[in-house]
Every structure is written in C-alpha cells, then in structure tokens.
Ligand code: FES
C-alpha cells in the first residue's frame with residue numbers, strides 16, 4: 001500500500017513533476033523506425049510524457065522530433081508539407097528545418113531576420129534497431145546511446161511491435177513483473193479440457209517463490225516453480241530503469257533457448273502508455289518470420305488484432321470482446337490473446353489505480369521493490385547523485401528460463417548466461 005502522495009509521485013510524468021524529470025534522464029523509445037520509412041514521408045504524431053510532438057524525416061534522411069504546433073498561430077504541423085529540407089505549415093507557409101529552426105516566413109522580408117528568432121522545441125531522435133529513441137533532458141547530461149543487444153543483432157534475429165495500453169504506465173509495468181498472475185489470468189479453468197494443453201504447467205504451479213536481487217541497473221527477478229522432488233523450473237526477468245523489462249521466453253509453455261523477450265512501458269500521458277514488445281535470438285539465433293508471427297499471434301498482437309494507430313481491436317470500449325461462455329467453461333477471462341488479457345486487466349482498473357487501497361502479498365515482492373527503486377531514484381536525482389541504469393552495464397544482459405536441480409540456487413547456476421559479458425553489478 002502507498003500513501004496518496006507516493007502514488008502521485010510514481011504515476012505523474014509531465015515536465016513539472018519529479019518522475020517526469022527522472023524519465024527525462026533516460027533515452028526513451030519515441031516511435032518505430034518503420035513509421036518513418038523514407039525521406040520526406042508523412043510526419044507522425046508522438047505523445048510522450050504528456051508532451052505533444054511530431055516526428056518526421058527530411059529530404060536528407062535526418063530524423064527530427066519537434067513541437068507538434070506551429071509557432072505562428074498553433075496549427076498542427078502534422079498537416080504540414082514535407083518538402084525540400086523542411087516542413088512547411090500549410091496555413092501561412094512558415095517552414096522549419098529538422099532542428100526546429102524556422103527557415104522561411106514568406107510574409108516577412110528576408111532581411112528582417114524575423115525567422116531566425118523562431119525555433120520550435122526539439123529533441124534528438126536516433127535510430128537503434130527498429131526504434132527511434134529520444135532524450136528529453138538537459139543536453140549536457142545526455143547518457144550513452146541505447147545500444148541494447150536486441151537493437152544491434154542482425155535484423156533476422158530481432159522483432160519489435162508496439163501497442164497502446166489505455167492506463168497509467170506503472171500499473172501496466174507492474175503487471176509484467178507479477179509472475180503469479182500467469183497461473184490464473186493466462187490459464188484455463190479445467191486442466192482436463194483440450195484448451196489446457198501446454199498451459200498445464202502454469203495451472204499446477206501456483207506457488208512460485210519470487211526473489212529479487214538489486215543491481216546497478218534495477219533488479220533481477222527469479223521465480224522458482226517446483227516441478228518435482230529433484231527439479232525446479234526457473235523464470236527470470238530484469239527490471240532496467242525506468243520502464244524496461246527483459247523476460248525469459250516461453251512459447252506454448254516451453255522454454256525458448258537462446259531467446260529473450262522484453263517490454264518497454266512508455267508513458268504517453270498519465271492515463272495512457274505505449275508498450276513496445278520485442279524479442280530477439282542471441283548467439284546467432286535466427287527467429288524465422290513464421291515463428292515470430294506465431295508468437296505475436298499467441299500473444300494477441302497479430303496484425304489483424306490492432307488498428308493502424310496501434311489500438312487493440314479488442315479494447316475497453318467493447319469490453320475486450322469478452323465471451324462469458326468461454327469464461328464460464330474454459331478460461332478465467334473469456335478474453336482471447338495473452339497480452340490482450342494483460343491489457344484488459346490493467347485497463348479494467350481506474351486509469352491510475354488507487355494504491356492506497358491495495359493489499360499486497362508475498363508474490364508482490366518484485367512490484368514493491370520496483371516502486372522503491374523509482375522513489376529512491378527521484379531522491380538521488382534531487383541530491384545530484386548518479387542514477388542507476390544510466391551506465392551501459394545492462395546492454396548485454398539476457399533473461400532466460402531453465403530447469404535446474406532442486407538443491408542448487410538459480411543465480412549460481414545461471415549467472416553466466418544472464419550476464420554473458422559480466423559487466424553488471426548484482427548484489428545477492
Ligand atoms: S499557423 Fe503556421 S504559418 Fe500560420
């Protein structure tokens with residue numbers, strides 16, 4: 001349970017708030033690179049940390065992220081004309097370059113120098129993998145570029161999609177670190193029904209033990225599921241400040257070797273976030289297009305499951321197309337698609353859940369530690385101390401699942417695979 005002021009602190013990210021300042025210390029995904037596929041293509045609206053921005057690509061291929069609105073009288077530059085080396089507002093013709101500098105005001109004499117005095121707010125926009133990343137903080141404090149392993153492996157080894165989640169970013173993220181929910185939310189009512197299939201493991205494993213180890217980027221979480229007297233199945237996940245998760249990959253109940261999946265829950269405003277869903281194969285692990293498509297489909301993220309603006313077809317306006325007959329006899333939700341179930345649950349709460357009213361149990365340990373780290377980071381920022389997750393120690397971390405002997409600790413057995421370059425600092 002939190003106090004109201006703690007809940008406000010954690011959930012509000014606009015520019016005047018402490019958490020907003022914290023988020024502006026890190027690189028953030030602004031959009032997918034595939035949304036700006038070529039020079040002079042149409043611009044894309046981007047809402048990030050309650051700021052309304054516009055992403056576009058000029059004639060020379062330079063990526064730009066600027067204030068959405070024209071400095072003259074506020075026209076959305078989304079209706080602007082992307083022409084030679086600039087974006088022209090169609091209302092009175094003011095033109096801006098990729099840095100947001102106004103370079104033409106046709107109604108004023110060029111020698112007046114009027115347009116030189118006009119510059120829109122702008123942020124860097126950098127491509128890494130299929131993501132365009134931005135940094136919205138003070139330029140002199142810009143951290144190293146986001147060289148995540150999923151961004152730098154060859155394209156045939158990696159895949160990313162995104163989807164709108166219509167609730168505050170923190171309850172969306174907390175759903176991702178709550179290992180215990182899979183046994184209900186994504187499971188079936190009767191293990192004997194055909195639908196149970198590969199979900200039997202989760203049905204029979206409702207008492208996992210969750211441990212979280214603090215690190216220099218956030219924490220490493222390990223959930224131990226008892227298989228039998230001799231073996232445990234371990235599921236691991238990393239929390240990397242301020243909103244990243246890397247998770248062991250399970251497909252149809254099977255551990256996927258040499259593969260890690262992840263999410264980034266990026267606040268658009270306080271009541272909506274954009275979730276980026278990625279997966280990649282490491283150690284030369286190519287993931288075939290068919291396999292990626294099958295995984296996306298199983299997660300409820302198939303192409304036919306969303307609109308062109310990344311909203312779910314099954315959304316809160318149509319009650320996620322819940323089927324009460326299926327819920328009665330087959331699954332706990334009656335909602336199709338694993339990630340659609342995750343979204344439905346968090347969107348069914350208030351847009352910003354009231355954490356003064358909750359009752360937490362032992363399986364909520366990772367959730368509690370995550371909140372603690374975020375609040376602690378806000379204090380560190382106020383005191384001018386170094387923030388965790390800014391140094392590149394997490395670029396090569398991986399999350400894996402493994403069946404191990406029951407008499408050993410998972411960190412001892414799995415550390416080298418979780419940290420192949422050994423850079424991160426993990427405190428037991
Ligand atoms: S509002 Fe854009 S040029 Fe006038």
Ligand SMILES: [Fe+2]
Nearest residue numbers: 181182186342
């Ligand atoms: Fe889930």
